[in-house]
Amino acid sequence: MNEENQLQLQMECTIFFQENPYAMESRDGLAMRLGRKPEHLEATLQRLVSLTILERFGNGPRSIYRYVPPKITTETVVGWTSS
Amino acid sequence: MNTVTSGIKGLDTVLNGGVPAGASVVVEGAPGTGKTTLAMQFLHQGAAVGEAGLYITFEELPEQLYREMDAYGWDLKELEREGKLRVVSISPDLLMEQMLEPGGLFEQLVAETAAKRIVLDSISLYRYGNLSVREQRETFYRLRSVLKRHGLTALLIREESLSEEDKPAFENYVFDGVIRLRLKVYMEKYRMRTVEVTKMRGRPLLEGEHVYRITGEGIHVVPARSMVEDVAVLKNQKCVSTGLDRLDQVLDGGLAEGTVYLLDTNSKANYKYIMGSIVAKRFEQGETVIALLSSFNSPMEMTNMLAAHGISLEEIIEKERLYLVEHYRRPHPKGLSDYILDVSRHSNQEYREWLAQVLEPVFKKGFSEGRKFFVYYDLNTIVAERGKEFIRNYFAEETAWARSMGVTVLALCNFAEIGDEIASYLERTCNGVLRTWVDGCYQHIQVTKAPNGKISEPMLVENMEERPFIRMV
Numbered sequence: 001m002n003e004e005n006q007l008q009l010q011m012e013c014t015i016f017f018q019e020n021p022y023a024m025e026s027r028d029g030l031a032m033r034l035g036r037k038p039e040h041l042e043a044t045l046q047r048l049v050s051l052t053i054l055e056r057f058g059n060g061p062r063s064i065y066r067y068v069p070p071k072i073t074t075e076t077v078v079g080w081t082s083s
Numbered sequence: 084m085n086t087v088t089s090g091i092k093g094l095d096t097v098l099n100g101g102v103p104a105g106a107s108v109v110v111e112g113a114p115g116t117g118k119t120t121l122a123m124q125f126l127h128q129g130a131a132v133g134e135a136g137l138y139i140t141f142e143e144l145p146e147q148l149y150r151e152m153d154a155y156g157w158d159l160k161e162l163e164r165e166g167k168l169r170v171v172s173i174s175p176d177l178l179m180e181q182m183l184e185p186g187g188l189f190e191q192l193v194a195e196t197a198a199k200r201i202v203l204d205s206i207s208l209y210r211y212g213n214l215s216v217r218e219q220r221e222t223f224y225r226l227r228s229v230l231k232r233h234g235l236t237a238l239l240i241r242e243e244s245l246s247e248e249d250k251p252a253f254e255n256y257v258f259d260g261v262i263r264l265r266l267k268v269y270m271e272k273y274r275m276r277t278v279e280v281t282k283m284r285g286r287p288l289l290e291g292e293h294v295y296r297i298t299g300e301g302i303h304v305v306p307a308r309s310m311v312e313d314v315a316v317l318k319n320q321k322c323v324s325t326g327l328d329r330l331d332q333v334l335d336g337g338l339a340e341g342t343v344y345l346l347d348t349n350s351k352a353n354y355k356y357i358m359g360s361i362v363a364k365r366f367e368q369g370e371t372v373i374a375l376l377s378s379f380n381s382p383m384e385m386t387n388m389l390a391a392h393g394i395s396l397e398e399i400i401e402k403e404r405l406y407l408v409e410h411y412r413r414p415h416p417k418g419l420s421d422y423i424l425d426v427s428r429h430s431n432q433e434y435r436e437w438l439a440q441v442l443e444p445v446f447k448k449g450f451s452e453g454r455k456f457f458v459y460y461d462l463n464t465i466v467a468e469r470g471k472e473f474i475r476n477y478f479a480e481e482t483a484w485a486r487s488m489g490v491t492v493l494a495l496c497n498f499a500e501i502g503d504e505i506a507s508y509l510e511r512t513c514n515g516v517l518r519t520w521v522d523g524c525y526q527h528i529q530v531t532k533a534p535n536g537k538i539s540e541p542m543l544v545e546n547m548e549e550r551p552f553i554r555m556v
Binding site: 019020021022023024025026029033057062064066 | 144145146163169170171172173174177178180181188
């Protein structure tokens with residue numbers, strides 16, 4: 001997967017958790033919500049955890065991801081469109 | 084048992100106070116019945132009374148719920164910011180895993196929010212997958228145990244398909260209560276929303292189906308058999324016990340003074356114990372009773388009825404606390420004849436004059452001595468001896484007079500015998516109607532009209548050895 005696609009998935013995941021800040025999802029569950037393949041999300045989720053946008057609970061394929069809300073929040077909805 | 088207010092208008096009345104605290108209650112219904120709205124309203128109410136809530140959604144996304152509930156003016160995001168609510172999306176199997184895990188995410192979630200209420204939307208998903216029926220049951224038992232361990236009052240949404248409407252799901256046996264929402268076809272063209280609480284452990288309920296509406300403020304239940312209270316009638320009025328506990332409960336203490344009640348009965352229904360208990364109570368309260376005898380209710384019958392309640396007829400007659408009005412020519416026990424007001428030879432006109440010339444002075448004398456009166460009479464006798472017209476012409480006038488003088492009246496009548504028109508006229512004229520009937524081997528009684536607006540469910544009448552010889556179940 002190229003960098004552009006990675007960024008696209010990263011944005012989709014971030015928006016999902018921003019819109020649903022108390023979602024608790026496994027990789028497979030999130031893939032279902034977003035309409036993506038689970039294996040495509042693997043790297044994205046790892047990256048979001050390293051950026052502390054998400055936190056991981058547990059290890060292995062049953063790990064649960066949840067959002068780490070930023071300290072300062074606004075009501076602004078982050079939009080994204082493909083160019 | 085403590086209860087928590089549901090926040091749903093009318094539902095707390097049906098639940099006799101609210102949802103039992105710490106109970107796990109299934110809310111079942113077909114799509115479109117308003118389960119989600121009801122559940123969210125329950126949490127919204129919790130937030131208003133300082134009981135934080137968790138809404139756990141398995142399928143619907145929180146963002147959808149935020150939007151949908153906005154229509155009712157419920158700002159869920161604001162409640163989340165205030166720490167009063169949290170809408171959590173998670174898959175059912177992950178939730179169960181975390182619920183069972185010591186220190187797991189579920190425990191953390193309850194601790195973080197200090198939640199007291201929870202909604203799971205929907206537990207139907209635990210039915211899917213490769214689980215056997217036994218495993219599914221175990222899953223529900225585990226779920227119930229976890230919710231109890233945390234002391235959460237829970238609403239568990241269950242999707243109901245039309246095909247399973249008539250057989251209860253096994254979840255309903257596991258959890259403490261079941262609230263069933265239905266969308267029923269009504270008068271062929273319309274659809275009527277009804278709610279029925281089919282189970283609630285350890286709580287008396289307002290049984291039956293109750294209509295509800297989904298309004299701009301959420302769900303509004305109108306409890307069935309709830310009529311407008313006659314505030315004007317009840318104001319400052321004392322109630323006198325009927326001597327029958329269940330009947331007193333429905334009537335908020337008994338028969339209200341200065342009101343008129345009708346006891347609809349038929350020949351099969353053994354109403355003499357009801358009458359006996361009511362009349363005995365009036366004597367206990369020191370009231371003076373005017374009793375119109377019937378072909379069945381002879382002075383001898385009256386003597387026995389009162390004796391069974393420990394009251395001597397001769398004694399109270401001598402104290403001028405009982406007057407018997409007799410429409411029939413028949414022999415009376417020795418010594419009693421002097422106290423019986425015989426109207427058997429009177430024409431209707433003469434009877435009217437007699438009422439004014441003989442009976443009214445009895446009342447006037449009593450009022451001047453500070454006495455209270457209870458009139459009990461058999462309308463069937465009036466119909467038989469004076470005709471329906473007599474009732475049509477004078478019943479309203481007589482009861483209006485009684486009300487204005489603070490006299491309580493109980494009239495016996497057989498609706499089936501006197502016909503619909505007069506029956507409905509009598510029902511309108513009286514403040515309360517008690518109906519008793521026999522169905523197979525059982526006698527039933529139901530309060531179908533009362534000054535306090537309450538209408539009871541049909542109660543079974545059971546005989547007892549001791550006073551008052553019957554009880555209502």
